[in-house]
Each structure stands twice: as structure tokens, then as C-alpha cells.
Amino acid sequence: MRIRPLTAADQSRVCQFIQARWGAEIVVAHGAVYHPDQLPGFVCEADGRWLGLITTHIEGDTCEIVTLDSLTEGQGVGTALVEAVKQAAKTRPCGRLWLITTNDNLNALRFYQKRGFVLTAVHRHAVTISRQIKPAIPLTGQDGILIRDEIELELRLDN
Ligand SMILES: CC(C)(COP(=O)(O)OP(=O)(O)OC[C@H]1O[C@@H](n2cnc3c(N)ncnc32)[C@H](O)[C@@H]1OP(=O)(O)O)[C@@H](O)C(=O)NCCC(=O)NCCS
Numbered sequence: 001m002r003i004r005p006l007t008a009a010d011q012s013r014v015c016q017f018i019q020a021r022w023g024a025e026i027v028v029a030h031g032a033v034y035h036p037d038q039l040p041g042f043v044c045e046a047d048g049r050w051l052g053l054i055t056t057h058i059e060g061d062t063c064e065i066v067t068l069d070s071l072t073e074g075q076g077v078g079t080a081l082v083e084a085v086k087q088a089a090k091t092r093p094c095g096r097l098w099l100i101t102t103n104d105n106l107n108a109l110r111f112y113q114k115r116g117f118v119l120t121a122v123h124r125h126a127v128t129i130s131r132q133i134k135p136a137i138p139l140t141g142q143d144g145i146l147i148r149d150e151i152e153l154e155l156r157l158d159n
Contacts, residue, residue, distance in 0.1 A: 018055075
């Protein structure tokens, strides 16, 4: 398995991947609409098969993880993709790596906190607002929990 940066040639495949994982080609978070197929990121692949994908949005000296998906969980794919983004962000240099997850995503909360990210904010009802832009966002998520709030996590890169 290897991690490599996305290129323009990956665009349609990213589009299909995001559609399959996120129910649409767009991602909506904190009031922003993202087109992951137009974002920088990394893919984890083995023999041409995609095992995971991470996309990012860089603004100023902050780098946001817009999407992270592993198709083969528990084998180090997610960790390797976050590490690739972390190193790229440090090189740029960015002082802050951050992301939004949703209140139901206990697995992501565990995953990111175990990798040094800390909770910085809870945006109540933010997903309810995002759903007006992207109706494909399901009402319930993991463990049947209502998806309603956005939780912001960050990793400082400047210390
Ligand atoms: C969150 C997510 C990206 C994690 O990806 P992943 O590929 O399972 O991540 P990893 O394999 O690197 O780590 C998961 C666990 O597997 C364990 N693991 C990693 N490699 C392993 C190996 N070779 N053997 C055994 N266990 C291993 C890790 O220790 C880790 O456990 P920990 O988090 O308790 O430390 C994945 O669950 C996912 O795609 N979720 C759905 C989308 C999502 O929620 N995205 C994030 C919000 S935007």
C-alpha cells in the first residue's frame, strides 16, 4: 500500500468516491460548500485499488481536513493519510490542522483524539443548517444518533 498526492487525473475517480461515501459530490460543513474533486489531498492505494482518500482545504496558515475515508478500516490507512496531510501542512508551513466531524461520529472522535487532536468547539444545529443546502445528509448516523451538531477539532503544528 502506498500514499500519494492526488493529481488532476484523479478528479473523476475522486468524484465517484465522494459520491459513494458522502451521498453527493459535494460536502457541506460550517456553512461552506466543498467540491472534494477540486481539492488537494492524498490517496492510499494498493495495486491501483483505492483503500482510502483524504482531501483538504488550505487557507492562510490553516489546513482543514475536508474528507477522510478509509475503505479498509483497522489497517492503518486512516492514520497514514492523516500523517501525510500533517507532514504536507507542516512543510507549507501551516500552524493549524483542523476538521469538522458530527456529533454522532464517535469513531472519528476517538480516532482523531488518539492522534493528538483536541476539541475546540461545538456548533449546535450546524448540520441541520447544512442539510438545507445538502438534503442528502442523513437524519441519523452511527448508533442511530440524530446528526445535528458539528464538532471542531484541531491539531497545533507550530509547537
Ligand atoms: C475514521 C477512519 C478514517 C479511520 O480509518 P482507519 O483506516 O480505520 O484508521 P486506522 O486503521 O489507521 O486506525 C484505526 C484503528 O486501527 C488500528 N490499527 C491500525 N493499523 C492496524 C494494524 N495493522 N493491525 C491492527 N490494528 C491496526 C489502530 O490502532 C486504530 O485504533 P485506535 O484509533 O484506537 O488507535 C475510518 O473509520 C472511516 O473512514 N470512517 C468513516 C468516515 C469518517 O468518519 N471519517 C472521519 C470524519 S470526516
